[in-house]
Amino acid sequence: MLKLRRSDERGYADHGWLRSFHTFSFAGYSDRRFMGFRALRVINEDRVSPGKGFGTHGHRDMEILSYVLEGALEHADSMGNGSVIRPGDVQRMTAGTGVNHSEKNGSITEGVHFLQIWILPDRPGHTPGYEQKHFDEASRRGRLRLVAARDGRDGSVTIHQDAALYAGLFDGAEQVEFPIAPDRHAWVHVARGSIDVNGTRLSAGDAAAASGSEIATLTLGGGDHAEVLVFDLA
Numbered sequence: 001m002l003k004l005r006r007s008d009e010r011g012y013a014d015h016g017w018l019r020s021f022h023t024f025s026f027a028g029y030s031d032r033r034f035m036g037f038r039a040l041r042v043i044n045e046d047r048v049s050p051g052k053g054f055g056t057h058g059h060r061d062m063e064i065l066s067y068v069l070e071g072a073l074e075h076a077d078s079m080g081n082g083s084v085i086r087p088g089d090v091q092r093m094t095a096g097t098g099v100n101h102s103e104k105n106g107s108i109t110e111g112v113h114f115l116q117i118w119i120l121p122d123r124p125g126h127t128p129g130y131e132q133k134h135f136d137e138a139s140r141r142g143r144l145r146l147v148a149a150r151d152g153r154d155g156s157v158t159i160h161q162d163a164a165l166y167a168g169l170f171d172g173a174e175q176v177e178f179p180i181a182p183d184r185h186a187w188v189h190v191a192r193g194s195i196d197v198n199g200t201r202l203s204a205g206d207a208a209a210a211s212g213s214e215i216a217t218l219t220l221g222g223g224d225h226a227e228v229l230v231f232d233l234a
Helices: none
Strands: 003-005 013-014 017-020 040-048 052-057 064-069 073-077 084-085 089-094 099-105 112-119 129-134 145-149 163-170 175-179 185-197 200-202 207-211 217-233
Touching: 040 185, 052 073, 052 089, 064 073, 064 185, 084 089, 089 099, 089 185, 200 207
Parallel strands: none
Antiparallel strands: 003 207, 013 017, 017 040, 040 112, 052 099, 064 089, 064 112, 073 084, 073 099, 089 129, 145 163, 163 217, 175 217, 185 200, 185 207, 185 217
């Protein structure tokens, strides 16, 4: 059966310039039932006010993905990378042996809304790295498009973990089936809109977990402006 994580049960922090919902325990929010799921450690839904952002700070031994829903997020890091992340982009930063970075909203008029995702790496001590790719709406419409994977297949960004991340957009009759191998696990996160997952209605911020030993296939359909992320995890 599906294990549900409803949006209104998540942790919440309001820092004025930043409003953040925490699917899993993070910073000052702790829930022993939701410390992560397999190698998936963090899904934070962040809204950053115009002209504000996260100042330069450090990370180690984490695969960090950013997925922008609205606005534009400006990135800079100690590896010399500088970029702007917009809707449809997926940014991957391997913190590895240590990296400093900043993320800010460069606009003085528009907010930025994005998901910050942390995945535990397969081992400590990877060389820090950075990658960013764009996945247009057509490639995600009515299907689950692979956007991150261990081997970087199908044009996805590469992560150092036996995990894969898919992104999809669904409306009306659009439907997809997602098989889960008996030794694998899936986490579904609804970023926007609403959608049925195996007959259970999930809305923005809701999530569901499933294990292949119990559920062989996830069926996603009946979307209403739904934007969905699906993690395939060891």
